[in-house]
Amino acid sequence: MAAVLLPGLRLAAEQPNVVLILADDLGYGDLGCYGATKVQTPNIDAIAAAGRRFTDAHSASAVCTPSRYGLLTGQYPFRGNGGEGIWGPCGHFQSLLIDTNKLTIGKLFNDAGYATAAIGKWHLGFGTGKTDWNKPLRPGPLELGFDYYFGVPKVNSGYPYVYVENDRVVGFDENDPITFTKPYSKTTTYPAEAGKKTVNAVGGAQKAHALYDDEKTGTLLTEKAVDWIENNKEQPFFLYFATTNIHHPFTPNPRFKGTSQAGLYGDFIHELDWMVGELMKTLEANDLSENTLVIVTSDNGGMFNRGGQDAFHAGHRINGDLLGFKFGVWEGGQRVPFIAKWPGKIQPNSVSKQLISGVDMLATFAALTQQDVDEEQLADSVNVLPALLDKPTAPLRESLVLVPRKPSHVSLRQGKWMYIPARAAGGFNGKPGQHGAGGPAAVSFVGSPNSDIENGKIKKNSPPGQLYDLDADPNQTMNRYREYPEIVAQMQKRLDQYRSTQQAPRKRREN
Template identity: 80%
Template sequence: MVLIFADDLGYGDLSCYGATKIQTPNIDTLAAEGRRFTDAHSASAVCTPSRYGLLTGEYPFRANGGEGIWGPCGHFQSLLIPTEKLTLGQLFKNKGYATAAIGKWHLGFGTGKTDWNKPLRPGPLELGFDYYFGVPKVNSGYPYVYVENDSIVGYDPSDPITFEKPFSETTTYPEAAGKKTANGAGGAKKAHAIYDDEKTGMLLTEKAVEWIEENKEKPFFLYFPTTNIHHPFTPAPQFKASSQAGLYGDFIHEFDWMVGELVKCLEKNGLAENSLIIVTSDNGGMFNRGGQDAFKAGHRINGDLLGFKFGVWEGGQRVPFVAKWPGMIEPGSVSDQLISGIDMLATFAAVTGQEIEKDQLADSINVLPALTGDPEGAVRESLVLVPRQASHVSIRKGKWMYIPKQGAGGFNGKPGSHGAGGPACVSHVGSENSDIENGKIKKGAPPAQLYDLEADVSQTKNLYHQYPEVVKEMKALLAESRSSSSSGKKAKNKQ
């Protein structure tokens, strides 16, 4: 079982989803030999809560005893997932699988304030993963080091990491690569010297291939959350200028290569015919420097969908989802079933033949029939959609999507800014929406939003006033879904 979890990969970023300025032959091959989903969604439109939802099967608004997880976690964040909670790692470990998480973690370490000079536990190893290697936070945020299992790679006790000046040197790149926060960590000079943005994608791939080789004689689960294609856009030199969409597209080309390397490793070791491979993303594409440069080059990061990362419009949380499983998934098939990242827990439980208690399954639904068959009805009837702002938590049921406020509940910066998004950027890219004119919400626009995604997946027309009875039903369903109990309310991590 290999779950490849891209960072900020938009619905329009793969050639099998319509991209023309970017080519993704390895992922396209997986789609041709497996199934491509057109109505798959991330657990959140934001990185950290999306990872929480994927690994736990629980809506991130239920985390922290009901306080929720809404944004990226900080430099000293304690582990956000209670160690007693069932995760994908523990699910597979319970069935005798070897388990590894290789890539971006971004879910915190330890209890209380993270002490980077002590073993980073609890962490991935306490959540069912036998092995961890990767970027502890995010490639745009310090500390710029790699972590293996529970230790900083290259750590020297005589040169501990500090968060005081003078700060240690780390790799820097031209402005065109996008935002990378200036290092706010000092000391640990050897560990900082090892870290290199342009080598990270290849390093993570090498570690994943090595781990597969070491565990090929037994069943295994590899969770591979990449740093591609989150800013800064730092592809290895051989991928630069390989696309027609700037560094943004080049970084996607590197990601596609990474997928190809894992597939080749499985094939080389005679494992490909007995492996389920899934490629998806933690949220939609972000309209940052790279996304804006790609747009200028003629690429639409989220295709024809409305909006961007952080917001609840479809562009923020409808994501690519490709699955290949020889003999189980029909080659070249396409599914319009509604599924979510939170559904992986229940689905993998079904794949491995495990009965899981309802409170541990949380909000996860078994969508295995959508992967391997062609169900007549919907495998998931409704789905809660979670953006950056709690005010804009929304609901999907069948063809209908209801948003309880105006706007998308994400970034609202104007084009040219790092935090670009919202109405101004909708108009900038030429998207149409009946509530928006010249980059602003119209005066007199409805107080909330209702869309028929079956007829209008681009969300051009708000039907709030046309279907008051549907609005009433969806509003009630959203309230019920947000108030329903879940195991996440039983435990609250210290912050």
């Protein structure tokens, strides 16, 4: 792919720094600049005011692990794992899910001479075969183009509850190795209102476990990111800052508790906003703001778990008026906030309706750094840099594959149409009051109208699939499947074409 520069953009001389902030489970309605009133996000809102806010941006998946896979590789997650796809959160012993021969955004920046770091939640596995937590965790982030890694190796709701720096567990003691047998080591615990945290099933490593504290994790990750920026400010750098906020359990630092009007869920957002603010202060203090592209987005939509439900009862809608929640393919599960700021390059206080995805970051950063990338390595990524820096009138993306928890619900967006080849959303279907609340029951509970749903269930006479006109009906209230059979047939054919090439991405075809 040849990089195409816009008028006045002198990238070669500038080599802009890039800070990519990926929040966890941050919904479309969770920020002030996207309409939230029960939480206050002044630091993130300031980025939107100084830059561009996207209203049709999507995560690579409605689930955490496959979403991160798509973001880092530019490849739809249904192609991963040798064509079997990556569908759910990775497990405790998952080997590295990304082929080390695959181009990643870390390698891309490394190739351009950048210092690179991944700080925060990883959740993409380590090593080959079954992960051995007592040995160097390689291959891992360091083999994917990151010079430095520090963070939570899996997810803040799942063991092992330790931090990892580069390729080792922090505080590791070879005389007290990690075991997966009783007695299990003590970890910090919190009341039910904080939301689900899997009971620890890891023994040994007493020192490493003692260092891990949920309520201090946000502060610690921020400190690590600030220090890394200051230590690498003399060269162009790329920071991938993947926060554990606002994934359950909702464990904000005590100073943020009670500061929002949306319970611990909102308080955790407040901590996230502070974290973003600390990074922005660091850029400003080191005279880096003018030449740094900052992006804030999320790995998927908000989840209607205990925290999300408590926030709803307090008057906060985590995904705004969008239909559905995390794990499902409805818009609430994968349409996410996306904000970009670059002084002098991105128009302040601007809004874009361009259709973009997390998988597009690879091609976009290739254009930003003026690198030619092989078509096979670009995979499904589309260069959307013009949507950040200019106002293209034509769509940069004609279509987009949307990937939820269930393979049966892989869906297609094409222009204004969204096609789902099955009923419901392909995510969680628990009833409100349960951790896994979602689907029709949760949709009815929050009062989101949909023509296929009645009293929390799919109507018996509803169509076998779904078709929505998102220009006229962004909240997916009316299924047009039976009204436009020719559109359904055409989009099903297109979706079949994508799935027929599931194992390997295309040589350049229309995307």
